[in-house]
Structures are given as C-alpha cells and as structure tokens.
Amino acid sequence: FFQKTQTAIKSWFTLFGWSKGQNPISIPHSLRSDVCKVQMTISQDKVFTRNLSKDKGFCEMLFHLYGDSLPGIAASxxxxxxxxxxxxxxxxxHSALLSFLKSLGAYLPHVMPEFLLEPEDYKIWIKAELNMGDVKTSDRFSDKNVFFLDDSTFETMSKRAWTDVLLQIYKVFVLRRVSSHSKTDPSSLESMQNMPRIKRDPLSSNIYSSYERKILTWLNNNYEKNRKIVWKDCQKGGVPPRRWIVNFDQDLLDGxxxxxxxxxxxxxxxxxxxxxxxxxxxxxxxxxxxxxxLVKAMHAVNLNIDIKV
Structure with missing residues (x-):
C-alpha cells in the first residue's frame, strides 16, 4: 500500500507540482538534493548561495503550489x-516548513526535521546531538526526543517522512482551493434529500479535513444524480444501488x-x-x-496521468 501511495504522489507532483511543466522527482533523493542544491558565489563572506530562479528546486514547487511566499523559506x-x-x-x-504546514492543518507529528536531511547532514546532526555541551548547538536541540538511526533505517524513515510531507502539502496547499458551487437539479432533489449528509464542521471529523469532506460531498452528489442516467441501459447489470461514500479507498474500489x-x-x-x-x-x-x-475512458479524453490499474 505504501509503495502504491508513493508512486501515485510522485506521479502527481511530477506532472502538476511545477509552474513550467513536468519535472520528474524521486522520493526522497531528488527532494533532499533540491533543498541542498547550492552554487558557489564570490563574495566577502564566501558562502554558498542557492538561486531557485535557475533550478527547479523543492522550494520553487512550494511557492507555486501555495501561491505565495512561505514563512522562514526564502527564494534565494x-x-x-x-x-x-x-x-x-x-x-x-525544515522545522519552519513543518510548523507552517501544521498551522494550516497538516498532520505530521511523527516527522522530525532531521528526517528530511541528506544522510551526510543527518550524521552531522547526530554528532551535534552528542556534543550537547557545545553552546552553538545546545540551545537549538534541547528538550526534544532524539533518534539515532543507522544508514538503512534512516533511508526508510526519510522516504516515509518525505512521502508524508508531500501528501500533507497536497492536502493543505491544493485541496484548500476546493470551493462549493452547487446547483441542485430539481429532478434529483428528492433523492438527494434522503441521502445522509457529510458534515462540513471542522470538528466533525478527526480523519478528513473540511476540504476533503467537500470532495466527499461532491462524490456523493454526482453519484446519486448520475447512477440512473449512466447505467439505465447497462449491459452487465441494472442500475447500481444508492450508496453513501465516506472514504477515498474502499468506496471507490469498484470504479x-x-x-x-x-x-x-x-x-x-x-x-x-x-x-x-x-x-x-x-x-x-x-x-x-x-x-x-475507467482508465480507457480517461485516455479517450486525453486525461493520461500515468494511472496504473
């Protein structure tokens, strides 16, 4: 399941995550390297400078999807x-990004900033943790849980962390644009009134956000309105029964x-x-x-987003 989820989210961000067309990503390798992508500049301070206007970096994707600057993350x-x-x-x-995502409703209590680092930077972070007496690091890493992971475990954790970050970025950056513009068809008004409602109250669910519940409402409305139209002349059964769609996995399995x-x-x-x-x-x-x-129908209208059945 995790591998399928990762493949789906990788495909979506590759196709739609960028302002200037497709940009292939890999999880976590290209994301970590994009964050750390630097180029040498000649200056008095002799520092590394990353110029996101020249590279399709992770931060560029964030700015594009959010539509504005993000606190604590600069374009250069x-x-x-x-x-x-x-x-x-x-x-x-990374801490600033996670805090900002959480402030918008992202659920990432298990993702630590160090899990998003490159492996070599993570090893440096471990050494800094072991040297808590150093004034330079003690005030930044105090009073928190510390995880020392071997190389293999870190790669597994990093892959999971970046996958979950992307999923939550989609949730709070993309789904937040979902709005309700419903026009009720009088012919289907009676059947719609008999359907259970998806509550939009932010406190009514500890699983789905208000944006996700809007999509569930849209799925329910369209299915109830169209099931008798689409399958009135069905060759492999009659009109499907009414159903209440409350999730994005089991209720969508049959297509x-x-x-x-x-x-x-x-x-x-x-x-x-x-x-x-x-x-x-x-x-x-x-x-x-x-x-x-269903996939063939999507291909027929050129909605080819690399869906695997």
Whole structure:
C-alpha cells in the first residue's frame, strides 16, 4: 500500500507540482538534493548561495503550489560553508516548513526535521546531538526526543517522512482551493434529500479535513444524480444501488463512483465505455474490468496521468 501511495504522489507532483511543466522527482533523493542544491558565489563572506530562479528546486514547487511566499523559506538562500552551520540552517528551514504546514492543518507529528536531511547532514546532526555541551548547538536541540538511526533505517524513515510531507502539502496547499458551487437539479432533489449528509464542521471529523469532506460531498452528489442516467441501459447489470461514500479507498474500489464523476462532465463516454461496467461487481475480476474501462475512458479524453490499474 505504501509503495502504491508513493508512486501515485510522485506521479502527481511530477506532472502538476511545477509552474513550467513536468519535472520528474524521486522520493526522497531528488527532494533532499533540491533543498541542498547550492552554487558557489564570490563574495566577502564566501558562502554558498542557492538561486531557485535557475533550478527547479523543492522550494520553487512550494511557492507555486501555495501561491505565495512561505514563512522562514526564502527564494534565494545563502548557506554557510561550515558543515555544522549549514546543517543547522537546513534543519531550521525544515522545522519552519513543518510548523507552517501544521498551522494550516497538516498532520505530521511523527516527522522530525532531521528526517528530511541528506544522510551526510543527518550524521552531522547526530554528532551535534552528542556534543550537547557545545553552546552553538545546545540551545537549538534541547528538550526534544532524539533518534539515532543507522544508514538503512534512516533511508526508510526519510522516504516515509518525505512521502508524508508531500501528501500533507497536497492536502493543505491544493485541496484548500476546493470551493462549493452547487446547483441542485430539481429532478434529483428528492433523492438527494434522503441521502445522509457529510458534515462540513471542522470538528466533525478527526480523519478528513473540511476540504476533503467537500470532495466527499461532491462524490456523493454526482453519484446519486448520475447512477440512473449512466447505467439505465447497462449491459452487465441494472442500475447500481444508492450508496453513501465516506472514504477515498474502499468506496471507490469498484470504479463506479469515479465513472459517475467522469460521466457528469463527459456524458458521451457513457455509450462508448461505462455501459459495459459491472454495476454489481462480485469479485476482483469484475473490479479489474471496471477499472480498466475507467482508465480507457480517461485516455479517450486525453486525461493520461500515468494511472496504473
């Protein structure tokens, strides 16, 4: 499951995370190197300077997705030549990013700033932790849990941390743009009134944000409105039963809910694709059949986002 999630999030950020077209990423390697990408500049202070206007760096992606500057993260940043000071700068920047994401509703209590560092910087961080008597580091790393990980464990933890950071960036930067512009069809008003409602109160769920609950509401509305239209002439079953969609995994497995969403905007795909779906799938072969049809329908409208069935 984790590998599939990582593949999906990597594909999305590769395709849509950048202002100037696609930019392939790898988790965590390219993200860590982008953050630490530096170039030498001649100045009196003799520091390393990263100019994000010349490179598609991680921070450029953040600015693009958020639409504004982020507290504690500059578009052009000078990094010290001293390895310890440089590590401290990056650690502070990661801390600032995590704090900002959490302030917007991100759930990242398990992600420590040091997990986002390069392996060599993490080793420097460990040495700094072991030298708590040093005035330079003691005030920055006091009163917190410390994890000393071997190379293999650190890579595993770093990959998970960066994956979760990207997921939460999507949640608080992208999903926050979701707005409600609903127009109720009088013909479906009665059936919609009989459906359970997804509460939008921020305190009504400890799993989904208000933005995610808006999407669940949209999925429910479109499915209930279109199920009788899409599958009235279904070749592999009748009209599917009413359902209450409350999650983004189990309730979407059979492909019917997503097909109803696509049909709402591309009704011409009903006759060419969706009427051949199983409306009462009973096994994994039926699920696979439905999902293959859904992917083919997306390809037919050039919505090719490298979906794997």
């Amino acid at each position: 940043q000078s990094l010290s030549r001293d390895p310890v000071e440089r590590m401290l700068q990056l650690h502070w920047q 019917l809910v997503l097909a109803a969403q696509v049909a709402a905007y591309c009704p011409y795909l009903i006759a060419t694709h969706f009427i051949r779906m199983y409306t009462n799938p009973r096994n994994y072969q039926h699920f696979l059949h439905n999902c293959l049809i």
